[in-house]
Amino acid sequence: xxxxxxxxxxxxxxxxxxxxEERISCKIEVELPGLGFLDSxxxxxxxxVGTKVEFPLWLAEPLKNLQNSVVSVDIPxxxxxxxxxxxxADAEVIVLSKWNPFYYELGMHVRKFSDRDYEIITESLLQTxxxxxxxxxxxxxxxxxxxxxxxxxxxxxxxLFLIGQQAKIRLVEWLKMGTNELVVSEITTNLKKRKREQYxxx
Amino acid sequence: xxxxxxxxxxxxxxxxxxxxxxxxxxxKEVLQEMQSLYDANVAxxxxxxNDNNMALLPSVQLRHIALKRNKRCILAYIYNRxxxxxxxxxxxxxxxxxxxxxxxxxxxxxxxxxYNKSLAKYMRSLGxxxxxxxxxxxxxxxTLYVEVKxxxxxxxxxxxxxxxxxxxxxxxxxxxxxxxxxxxxxxxxEHKST
Numbered sequence: 001x002x003x004x005x006x007x008x009x010x011x012x013x014x015x016x017x018x019x020x021e022e023r024i025s026c027k028i029e030v031e032l033p034g035l036g037f038l039d040s041x042x043x044x045x046x047x048x049v050g051t052k053v054e055f056p057l058w059l060a061e062p063l064k065n066l067q068n069s070v071v072s073v074d075i076p077x078x079x080x081x082x083x084x085x086x087x088x089a090d091a092e093v094i095v096l097s098k099w100n101p102f103y104y105e106l107g108m109h110v111r112k113f114s115d116r117d118y119e120i121i122t123e124s125l126l127q128t129x130x131x132x133x134x135x136x137x138x139x140x141x142x143x144x145x146x147x148x149x150x151x152x153x154x155x156x157x158x159x160l161f162l163i164g165q166q167a168k169i170r171l172v173e174w175l176k177m178g179t180n181e182l183v184v185s186e187i188t189t190n191l192k193k194r195k196r197e198q199y200x201x202x
Numbered sequence: 203x204x205x206x207x208x209x210x211x212x213x214x215x216x217x218x219x220x221x222x223x224x225x226x227x228x229x230k231e232v233l234q235e236m237q238s239l240y241d242a243n244v245a246x247x248x249x250x251x252n253d254n255n256m257a258l259l260p261s262v263q264l265r266h267i268a269l270k271r272n273k274r275c276i277l278a279y280i281y282n283r284x285x286x287x288x289x290x291x292x293x294x295x296x297x298x299x300x301x302x303x304x305x306x307x308x309x310x311x312x313x314x315x316x317y318n319k320s321l322a323k324y325m326r327s328l329g330x331x332x333x334x335x336x337x338x339x340x341x342x343x344x345t346l347y348v349e350v351k352x353x354x355x356x357x358x359x360x361x362x363x364x365x366x367x368x369x370x371x372x373x374x375x376x377x378x379x380x381x382x383x384x385x386x387x388x389x390x391x392e393h394k395s396t
């Protein structure tokens with residue numbers, strides 16, 4: 001039985017923590033005393049104004065949102081106009097997970113950086129998802145599809161793909177009237193597999 | 203960069219779906235990082251108060267954000283393990299297999315026991331003074347008895363009516379469904395559907 005989380009992304013959400021680790025290039029606007037070591041090329045003790053650093057998103061976002069912004073941030077290139085145009089042209093052929101495995105989740109954070117592009121990035125994310133969703137749906141409904149497919153998808157689509165595949169399998173089972181069988185818990189199967197591996201290893 | 207170790211904790215959760223040994227060493231490193239962040243902040247904020255040196259403020263804010271991030275990582279690590287444990291209770295029943303038990307720390311074992319207690323108390327309070335086991339019949343039953351094959355030596359099993367049967371490897375039995383269901387999920391019996 002799955003115990004669901006109440007809302008997404010919540011404080012404990014693994015995907016949100018993973019996606020906010022993404023590096024964002026920032027420019028220091030206020031001198032940071034004693035933190036020179038955060039920039040590996042910096043020799044001095046302090047982080048000087050104008051230094052370019054790569055901060056993870058979880059650090060860059062609140063620093064920018066402080067009353068007097070400590071950093072100014074640059075939106076990652078995959079959400080900029082050039083890349084948006086590529087997606088507009090044909091979103092289905094792109095291996096989106098190579099751009100970023102958390103393309104959508106990161107995009108939802110990044111769009112807040114720019115007042116000007118806020119609407120445009122949101123719209124672009126939605127359109128990209130819409131046009132790719134059909135593809136994901138198609139793949140998940142074909143039992144014969146390539147197992148490497150799921151690696152090519154960013155996390156959100158991959159999860160949908162796996163859920164879709166499972167739903168398909170359960171539907172087929174149900175149509176064969178075979179739902180009444182009691183099955184071994186997945187956890188037990190995994191444990192047994194590991195035991196066997198260990199045994200062979202010894 | 204701050205927060206790297208906390209991130210490592212979380213990516214470990216993400217990589218493996220089952221419960222791994224509690225990563226105490228890494229937790230300790232994260233806590234150490236938090237301690238040094240805290241110490242630096244205390245020193246700086248004292249300097250701000252005493253010398254009115256406001257130039258230090260941005261650094262304090264940066265460290266504070268890093269502290270909060272580390273806290274989030276650790277809490278998420280503990281919370282997500284707990285969630286998995288909760289799922290195990292519903293899948294495998296109140297006794298955990300030794301492979302999983304050895305991966306837990308004391309606090310987690312205690313939590314699991316008190317979760318068991320709460321659940322048992324709740325199930326006892328349901329129904330007319332018999333209680334009601336919520337973990338049975340996860341799929342709608344069609345027959346009261348099911349045919350099962352025993353895949354592991356289990357030993358004696360006492361049924362509700364007091365009858366004792368011996369579950370030996372490679373024997374077939376016709377048993378009440380409610381008795382078999384947990385054993386099938388644990389992989390001791392195998393359901394033979396006709």
